[in-house]
Amino acid sequence: MTRKKVFVTGGAGFIGGNFVQYMVNKYPRYDIYNLDLLTYAGDLTKHRDIETKDNYHFIKADIADREAIVPLFEKEKFDYVVHFAAESHVDRSITDPGIFVRANVLGTQVLLDAAKHVCIDKFVHVSTDEVYGELDFDPTTFFTEETSLQPNSPYSASKASSDLLVRAYHETYGLPINITRCSNNYGPYHFPEKLIPLTISRVLNNQKVPVYGDGKNIRDWLHVIDHCAAIDLVLHEGVSGEVYNVGGHNERTNLEVVRTIINTLNKSQDLIKFVGDRLGHDKRYAIDPTKLEKLGWRPTYTFDTGIEQTIQWYLDNKEWWEQIISGEYQSYFEKQYSV
């Protein structure tokens, strides 16, 4: 196998972190460079098992810092870029949109500029199904790659903006790119501000679980390892310039998700607390993954097998999430949920 230099942004976060481990272990002859600013969502303790490996390298930097990023690309001459780094939580984008524009839009543009000056083989931009806006509750409708972009939150608007920049750098400068748009991920190292890890951690502590509105909003859940495999496939086999949707047909209402977790942990459904709705709360997301399946991708987890594995992981790795929820997270939670 040819030696390649793979530059991953946001590899201290949830999905990027899983992807870095997946790549370091799967491709011993690839050098994996993980660049991350280590915001509240990034931590390196998850990489203890790989940090001494010869093919893993960490760089602390801000993707929006042009003076740091452009010289790094000139020096290292990366072959592949896989771009995860972003502000990723919708609720935080409603409170403070500005940091989302800086990290997600400006940060992506700096990376594109850096990449266009050196001869890279592929730039994979990891985007989200939220750029398509929302679907109604008709179960026969899905997001395809042709669905128009109608982002509803500051987060999804910043991601849609970055998608358009990536597309433009392909059309204008011929940069070899792919854009992936995945549905909701879950699995190990998911930061406990998001619905599934929030529910697991709070139920384990016998604390109330805040469910927005009536709990009937639908998300299409994909295990993070299936997302990593999809990105690996798109990186190597994706046709340059193309968008690929990623999702495994695992639609659940939020209430179904929360109830499943409570039942699995043998706790009381009384832990559910309905709270005020999220502003602009998208009703339903659902992915049509046909294009990616034609490239050869199949998910390995059903929602049932994936959620069981994930709950077990949170039981086995309490020190990881307990350390997070005991810190700065406390004041975030109090402010977000007015408790």
Ligand code: NAD
């Ligand atoms: P996350 O919040 O867990 O991790 C984001 C990482 O990016 C963190 O390690 C953080 O330190 C880093 N980061 C943030 N700003 C940075 C900056 N300016 N410079 C360098 N590093 C910075 O996010 P996630 O859930 O792992 O999502 C990763 C990517 O996947 C995002 O682009 C997100 O839009 C996309 N995505 C997420 C989901 C999901 O369900 N979580 C689904 C589809 C797509």
Ligand code: DAU
């Ligand atoms: O669809 C992909 C997106 O999925 C990614 O692009 C985002 O980065 C990721 O955060 C996720 O966005 P969501 O807003 O769908 O995820 P979240 O876990 O925040 O919420 C899932 C659903 O649960 C949503 O309908 C809101 C609801 N919810 C969430 C929280 C945090 C609650 O009911 N209560 C809560 O406390």
